[in-house]
Amino acid sequence: MGGSSPEIMGNVSRIESPPTAREFEVTLLGSRSGYGESIVLRVGEKSWAVVDSFLDTNRVPVAMRYLETIGVDPAGSISFVVATHWHDDHIRGLANILESSPEAQFCCAAALTKKEFMTLVGALEGNPFSTAGSGLSELHKVFSLLGERGKSPSLALPNRLVFRQNFCNQNFCKIWSLSPSDAEFKRFLQVIGREIRREDAPKKRLVSSDPNEIAVALWVDIGEFALLLGADLEKRGWTEILQSKERPSGLASIIKIPHHGSKNADEPGVWHCMLQPKPIAVLAPWCRGRGVLPTSEDVKRILGRTPSAYATASHIVRKRQIHQENKIVTQTLRESGIAFRDLASLPGVVRLRRELDQGEWNIETFGNAGRLVDYAA
Amino acid sequence: MNSALSNTFGQTSFSDESATSLLGSPAYLANESENKALALARPKKARSKFISQNTDLLSTGRYRWEHNPAPTGSIMWLFKNLLPSTSTPRPEVLQEWEGYVVELGEKEFFAHLTDLTAGDSHPTKEVEIPFTEISSYDRSRIVVGSIFCWVIGYEQSAEGTKTRISRIAFRDLPRMARSDFQKGKEWADQVLKSWET
Ligand SMILES: [Zn+2]
Numbered sequence: 058m059g060g061s062s063p064e065i066m067g068n069v070s071r072i073e074s075p076p077t078a079r080e081f082e083v084t085l086l087g088s089r090s091g092y093g094e095s096i097v098l099r100v101g102e103k104s105w106a107v108v109d110s111f112l113d114t115n116r117v118p119v120a121m122r123y124l125e126t127i128g129v130d131p132a133g134s135i136s137f138v139v140a141t142h143w144h145d146d147h148i149r150g151l152a153n154i155l156e157s158s159p160e161a162q163f164c165c166a167a168a169l170t171k172k173e174f175m176t177l178v179g180a181l182e183g184n185p186f187s188t189a190g191s192g193l194s195e196l197h198k199v200f201s202l203l204g205e206r207g208k209s210p211s212l213a214l215p216n217r218l219v220f221r222q223n224f225c226n227q228n229f230c231k232i233w234s235l236s237p238s239d240a241e242f243k244r245f246l247q248v249i250g251r252e253i254r255r256e257d258a259p260k261k262r263l264v265s266s267d268p269n270e271i272a273v274a275l276w277v278d279i280g281e282f283a284l285l286l287g288a289d290l291e292k293r294g295w296t297e298i299l300q301s302k303e304r305p306s307g308l309a310s311i312i313k314i315p316h317h318g319s320k321n322a323d324e325p326g327v328w329h330c331m332l333q334p335k336p337i338a339v340l341a342p343w344c345r346g347r348g349v350l351p352t353s354e355d356v357k358r359i360l361g362r363t364p365s366a367y368a369t370a371s372h373i374v375r376k377r378q379i380h381q382e383n384k385i386v387t388q389t390l391r392e393s394g395i396a397f398r399d400l401a402s403l404p405g406v407v408r409l410r411r412e413l414d415q416g417e418w419n420i421e422t423f424g425n426a427g428r429l430v431d432y433a434a
Numbered sequence: 435m436n437s438a439l440s441n442t443f444g445q446t447s448f449s450d451e452s453a454t455s456l457l458g459s460p461a462y463l464a465n466e467s468e469n470k471a472l473a474l475a476r477p478k479k480a481r482s483k484f485i486s487q488n489t490d491l492l493s494t495g496r497y498r499w500e501h502n503p504a505p506t507g508s509i510m511w512l513f514k515n516l517l518p519s520t521s522t523p524r525p526e527v528l529q530e531w532e533g534y535v536v537e538l539g540e541k542e543f544f545a546h547l548t549d550l551t552a553g554d555s556h557p558t559k560e561v562e563i564p565f566t567e568i569s570s571y572d573r574s575r576i577v578v579g580s581i582f583c584w585v586i587g588y589e590q591s592a593e594g595t596k597t598r599i600s601r602i603a604f605r606d607l608p609r610m611a612r613s614d615f616q617k618g619k620e621w622a623d624q625v626l627k628s629w630e631t
Contacts, residue, residue, distance in 0.1 A: 090560075092560075112556060116554070116556065145546075149556055170626075170629075172619075172622055172623075172626060175618075175621075175622035175625065175626065176615060176618040176619045176621075176622045177618060178618065178621075178622070179617060179618030179619065179620070179621030179622050180610065180614040180615045180617060180618030180619075181614075181618070182618075182621075183614055183617035183618055183621065184608075184614060184617070186581070186607060186608060187532065187534065187581050188532045188548050188550060188554075188555055189532060189534060189546070189548040189555065189556060189557055190555070192579075200625050201621075201625065203625070203628075203629070204624060204625035204628040204629070205628075207628045207629070207631055208629075209629035209630075210629075256609075256610050256611065256612055256615065257609050257610060257611075258609060258610045259607050259608075259609050259610075260607045260608055260609065260610060261534075261577070261578075261579030261580055261581070261607060262534035262535075262579040262580075262581055263579065264534065264535075264536050264578050264579050266578070345536055345537065345544070345560070346536055346537030346539070346544035346560075346562075347537065347539060347544070348537070377562070381529060383528050383529060385528055385586070385598065386528050386529040386586050389586050389598060389600050390586075390600075393567065393600060394564075395561060395562070395563055395564075395567070396561070396562070397547070397559040397560065397561050398559065398560045398561075399558065399559060400546065400557060400558050400559060400560055401558045
């Protein structure tokens with residue numbers, strides 16, 4: 058591998074190959090169904106971080122599966138786990154990861170650990186009313202586990218150093234949270250409050266509708282270079298980050314595009330003030346109901362900013378099928394004309410590696426991942 | 435009410451009469467012995483981990499089964515009209531999903547389905563369901579976040595006639611109660627306290 062220019066190597070390279078001792082890695086995993094995003098980062102010689110999670114077809118967190126694939130024992134090497142926000146497509150499996158990684162430090166928005174919000178989590182989860190949980194079940198599991206361990210989370214706030222570790226020799230990996238701000242937290246509580254916080258409100262499954270809700274954007278500094286991981290943070294969150302005088306200095310060479318490439322998360326100032334010209338951009342497409350991200354407009358806009366853009370899927374699998382294990386069930390469904398789309402699917406992988414203090418990024422894609430220019434919205 | 439609940443799955447709990455009476459009832463949780471008796475009628479794999487916590491959704495009777503006239507030609511209509519009126523349904527569950535609504539369209543809604551038959555606790559499928567498949571009574575209850583149960587199976591009448599069924603029933607969800615918030619506060623206090631030490 059070790060190419061001198063960013064090139065898609067496709068499946069020519071083996072996904073199993075581990076990084077060399079001095080190689081940094083950031084890998085974006087995205088569900089082919091468009092409902093799952095997870096990032097794996099190498100933060101030390103034998104140390105890894107996971108940002109967000111979703112489950113594979115065997116209900117295993119994809120980040121753990123990926124680490125196993127490259128010969129890394131997830132339990133012994135995951136040292137930092139971040140929940141950027143509580144939405145279903147980012148959070149499933151985080152409790153499993155923490156459960157099997159007893160040494161891992163968990164990080165989430167400080168707002169999520171406020172008593173007001175935690176009371177709501179406990180209130181909804183105290184008397185479970187749905188097998189699939191209230192929408193806050195994963196957080197409930199995570200907080201309960203951390204409670205049992207007596208291990209408090211790292212609290213993400215604007216411009217806060219949430220993780221620092223020696224990578225090797227003089228190279229340090231530092232991770233800063235850039236958001237959410239107090240203003241975002243207040244808006245979040247208002248939205249949640251309207252929905253369900255009051256007594257006598259009918260219980261219902263919380264379903265995300267606003268991408269901004271206290272998402273944690275991260276700045277990863279490895280000395281020679283930096284990364285900007287945009288979570289699902291939308292415009293007004295970015296405006297606040299840009300206005301902040303305390304944010305880490307420097308220009309990132311890689312951006313995980315916020316909110317699956319949507320227009321409402323695109324802030325031109327971010328490209329001008331926080332990123333190198335024509336950075337490497339990676340994104341995970343999203344699909345729910347009739348909504349699909351990125352749209353063809355989004356793809357055009359992103360490619361106008363950088364030609365070096367990659368997606369974890371070349372298209373969203375929207376094919377509907379009715380086949381079930383039981384023949385009678387399949388027959389009944391066929392008669393009804395109702396069909397399904399699988400949410401669980403094999404992940405597409407965009408993997409970026411480079412030597413700590415020199416060289417170009419080596420870009421590899423696996424599964425259904427590829428260049429954004431080839432993405433069919 | 436209680437007598438309807440203490441019957442096993444597929445008996446009076448799902449007859450039209452009991453469904454009507456369930457409609458007007460406040461939300462409640464069934465007791466453990468009721469749950470045990472009711473869970474027996476379901477395939478073993480379908481038992482979710484919450485069942486032992488008195489929240490087996492089907493057995494608590496919180497599901498209100500379709501009893502209003504369904505649109506002609508819909509699944510509901512077909513199965514209602516295939517059923518002899520004197521029958522006492524005894525569902526044999528082949529497939530059971532729990533769904534929650536994620537998006538409303540003009541003529542249809544989208545939902546995420548958790549496969550209870552496979553013992554899942556996370557949704558693994560997205561489904562698009564035309565409103566015509568839902569009774570007019572239930573249609574007004576379809577909002578983002580509302581929860582329903584979907585069962586495909588057989589129903590056997592008292593005379594022994596077996597009929598294939600596919601039923602979607604929206605749930606009357608309980609309301610947030612003071613006790614929920616009290617429980618939530620206790621949990622939050624406990625967790626937050628453990629983080630201080
Ligand atoms: Zn998302």
